[in-house]
Amino acid sequence: MNNKCENNLINPNWAQHGYIQVYTGNGKGKTTASLGLAMRALGRCWKVLIVMFTKGGNDYGELNSFMNLSPTIKDNLKIVQAGLDRVIYKENQNALDEKAIKEGWELAKKAIQNDEYQLIILDEANIAIDLGILDVDEVVDVLKNKPEEMEIVLTGRNAHEKVIEVAHLVSKIEPIKHYWDTGIVARKGIEY
Ligand code: ATP
Numbered sequence: 079m080n081n082k083c084e085n086n087l088i089n090p091n092w093a094q095h096g097y098i099q100v101y102t103g104n105g106k107g108k109t110t111a112s113l114g115l116a117m118r119a120l121g122r123c124w125k126v127l128i129v130m131f132t133k134g135g136n137d138y139g140e141l142n143s144f145m146n147l148s149p150t151i152k153d154n155l156k157i158v159q160a161g162l163d164r165v166i167y168k169e170n171q172n173a174l175d176e177k178a179i180k181e182g183w184e185l186a187k188k189a190i191q192n193d194e195y196q197l198i199i200l201d202e203a204n205i206a207i208d209l210g211i212l213d214v215d216e217v218v219d220v221l222k223n224k225p226e227e228m229e230i231v232l233t234g235r236n237a238h239e240k241v242i243e244v245a246h247l248v249s250k251i252e253p254i255k256h257y258w259d260t261g262i263v264a265r266k267g268i269e270y
């Protein structure tokens with residue numbers, strides 16, 4: 079395969095980059111939108127960090143794909159799982175969920191402040207805020223002070239109004255129909 083990553087590191091429109099994007103709403107496509115962006119950016123040799131808040135374990139199709147990228151592209155990607163291997167919601171969250179999510183945030187915060195990546199995806203960060211585990215004012219403060227060129231993406235339902243306010247792009251994905259409502263549960267290869 080051609081390695082297109084060698085000579086095009088400088089984006090001609092670089093000055094136009096560096097926005098905060100939010101993918102929220104109850105429809106399907108928030109995490110996959112962010113993963114699509116990661117693939118696009120990696121193909122331009124950007125350094126990309128993906129923090130998967132609330133998601134542990136290795137049963138994710140996207141992890142399998144990312145692990146099998148070409149060595150050059152893989153070198154530019156870091157994936158951090160900041161959660162346990164289970165679905166959490168307000169009623170079942172415990173200290174271990176909290177610890178994993180907070181550690182993920184500390185890593186993300188340092189990466190933002192130290193300008194270590196060109197694209198940072200904070201998958202399900204909105205959920206971590208909504209659960210009360212991440213402090214929205216701290217997150218917003220870090221976002222406000224991000225390096226100019228850095229693009230940051232936050233996904234997850236129930237985006238906080240303060241996050242929406244600081245963002246430059248907010249897409250709310252609404253379910254007109256979702257097979258979930260007919261009893262179809264998460265499917266391997268489609269939902270994870
Ligand atoms: P994708 O990862 O496919 O882009 P998403 O990030 O938009 O989806 P999330 O809101 O993160 O979706 O939901 C993750 C999973 O939660 C879904 O794949 C689905 O299996 C499950 N889920 C739980 N409750 C619902 C619901 N009411 N409607 C739809 N999905 C739900």
Ligand code: MG
Nearest residue numbers: 108109233234
């Ligand atoms: Mg998601």
